[in-house]
Amino acid sequence: MKTTLDCLPCFLKQALQTARLTTVAAGVHEEIMKQAIAFLGRVNFSLSPPENAVALYEMIAAISACNDPFIELKKESNRFALGLKPQVRRQIDESTDPLYAALLFSMAGNIIDYGSLHQFDMEQTIRQALALEPVINDFPAFTADLAHARRVLYLADNSGELVFDSLVIEKLGKDVTFVVKERPIINDALREDAQSCGLETICTVISNGTGCPGTPLAACSDEFQRLFRAADLIISKGQGNFETLSEVQAPLYFLLTVKCPVVRDHIEQISGRTADIGRTVLLKGIHHEWK
Amino acid sequence: MKTTLDCLPCFLKQALQTARLTTVAAGVHEEIMKQAIAFLGRVNFSLSPPENAVALYEMIAAISACNDPFIELKKESNRFALGLKPQVRRQIDESTDPLYAALLFSMAGNIIDYGSLHQFDMEQTIRQALALEPVINDFPAFTADLAHARRVLYLADNSGELVFDSLVIEKLGKDVTFVVKERPIINDALREDAQSCGLETICTVISNGTGCPGTPLAACSDEFQRLFRAADLIISKGQGNFETLSEVQAPLYFLLTVKCPVVRDHIEQISGRTADIGRTVLLKGIHHEWK
Known part of the structure; x- marks a missing residue:
């Protein structure tokens, strides 16, 4: 199943929810959302949503220095x-x-x-x-x-x-x-x-x-x-x-x-x-x- | 009231819903979403969400050549x-x-x-x-x-x-x-x-x-x-x-x-x-x- 345009707002929502699990620091949330927006521009619509999500969550882990927010x-x-x-x-x-x-x-x-x-x-x-x-x-x-x-x-x-x-x-x-x-x-x-x-x-x-x-x-x-x-x-x-x-x-x-x-x-x-x-x-x- | 990070996925969702009202052409939907992602990078968080939304809807009208999708x-x-x-x-x-x-x-x-x-x-x-x-x-x-x-x-x-x-x-x-x-x-x-x-x-x-x-x-x-x-x-x-x-x-x-x-x-x-x-x-x- 391929990623659709409907997945884009959902990726962004997931990024924000996850960012908030990693820290309460607003600056980190802002940086994660900035990079999540950049990620949206790189989404590969021939891949499935979970395959695209990997890069999103790796980015969040790198910025927040939190490997396992959940x-x-x-x-x-x-x-x-x-x-x-x-x-x-x-x-x-x-x-x-x-x-x-x-x-x-x-x-x-x-x-x-x-x-x-x-x-x-x-x-x-x-x-x-x-x-x-x-x-x-x-x-x-x-x-x-x-x-x-x-x-x-x-x-x-x-x-x-x-x-x-x-x-x-x-x-x-x-x-x-x-x-x-x-x-x-x-x-x-x-x-x-x-x-x-x-x-x-x-x-x-x-x-x-x-x-x-x-x-x-x-x-x-x-x-x-x-x-x-x-x-x-x-x-x-x-x-x-x-x-x-x-x-x-x-x-x-x-x-x-x-x-x-x-x-x-x-x-x-x-x-x-x-x-x-x-x-x-x-x-x-x-x-x-x-x- | 100021725009928050939570407004970003919502802007993107609104853009897609509105794009689909203007036309069934998938290419137009894709172009609108591409420009909506670019818009997210320009959101002014000192303005209210409706004030930011004006530029989003103007962009959709321009790309779709549809002045009043609703x-x-x-x-x-x-x-x-x-x-x-x-x-x-x-x-x-x-x-x-x-x-x-x-x-x-x-x-x-x-x-x-x-x-x-x-x-x-x-x-x-x-x-x-x-x-x-x-x-x-x-x-x-x-x-x-x-x-x-x-x-x-x-x-x-x-x-x-x-x-x-x-x-x-x-x-x-x-x-x-x-x-x-x-x-x-x-x-x-x-x-x-x-x-x-x-x-x-x-x-x-x-x-x-x-x-x-x-x-x-x-x-x-x-x-x-x-x-x-x-x-x-x-x-x-x-x-x-x-x-x-x-x-x-x-x-x-x-x-x-x-x-x-x-x-x-x-x-x-x-x-x-x-x-x-x-x-x-x-x-x-x-x-x-x-x-």
Whole structure:
């Protein structure tokens, strides 16, 4: 999926929000916004939004001398989701289809913007998760493909929601490799998040080799690329992974909450199906062919 | 009120929305966004957002060769509001305090973004108008000041809501001068809107001499400045007029719907009172002194 003109105001908004996380110094905010404006002039519209975003966040890190502005928010969201885990697991185990229930919670976990997290909203979202059917729902195809799959790749998105991803992995009953990011980027999960959320005790955890808020294949590590090509089933969480992989030929299932009009329009364009902003989606990849 | 860093993404978003109103040609959209990025580098943070916006909209008009991108939306909103007028007038006349009721409708009219107007939303807003108390409500001071006022200036905001402004003017029972913009700017009301909404039959209509989506005093016509200084009471509708007049010494009452965090924060800063986004406000000017 390519970057559009609609992404430009959003890049600028992200830059300002991130600048404010790094420091309270107004001079730094001004310098970051000045350089963010310059960045807008260099955006490559043949790349996906997450691929363009890398340079933006690198610039912010360099100016602010803050390598990981989201680190405290990430820790807080991990702690918070871990606190909810027993209650969510109980709801999953009590449901008629535990795997489906786990996927619903995992998609609902993706709805939350941990940057502006209110405990109340999160708990409400969790309470409603089982009632919220995905507006695009390829779960029947997913279970059919899963039955044949030996090697499952699970591409993580944000910190916090990892806890719900771990409950999905428990229900998959497969050999799963869980993929995080190599370097800090926004609130994307890193190895330390996977560790503190207990993922390493139930599956293999690797990084994709990048500090991109998505999965830009050509920039990923050789190890990741090998596993990606060998996978029988790939679960891709969140918008960033979708934006970078939506047109890739692979056995992909995209699980995400639709958060912006550009992604909404792209889903409609490639799938012919409509998913309004705020809704969850379990979408089979368009170039998905069972081996 | 001064332009802030938060205004930059908003300027860019406005540029794209307006570009799309002028033409479907993607090349024009790209050129407008390129020039909008350049504009961001020239923003003067000692001016208000509406004052900065003038150059942005002039650039869009020049590139697109479209002087008034909102003309059809303005006509549509006038027609739509005129259709609601009999029903709104009846509700006003049947209320216990018709002037207050008219002001509530006028503030509710300001809530509507005519760029994305759905008839249903508008009707719902109108239905709810009488139930929505302004979150900041200086109506008692307003009526006290109004009792002494001879010369009332009414600064218009958008097309469409003019119809509701006319119902306020009928209830004021004063010599009112109604002030529109001289040149097209966004969906701000012009003389032709005032005429088609019947304002000229109930009061004097003048322009402030500008094509700014607000009231930048120094740039206004001599005639307007004279009337502004001589006015006993000035009713200022909408965010744009508030943004340009919030710190001016004059007998001002601001009637608006709060639509952005920058205006929300400024209201809190100057008045010590809180008005969340989406709420209506009837706020006595901070430098208001009765003559």
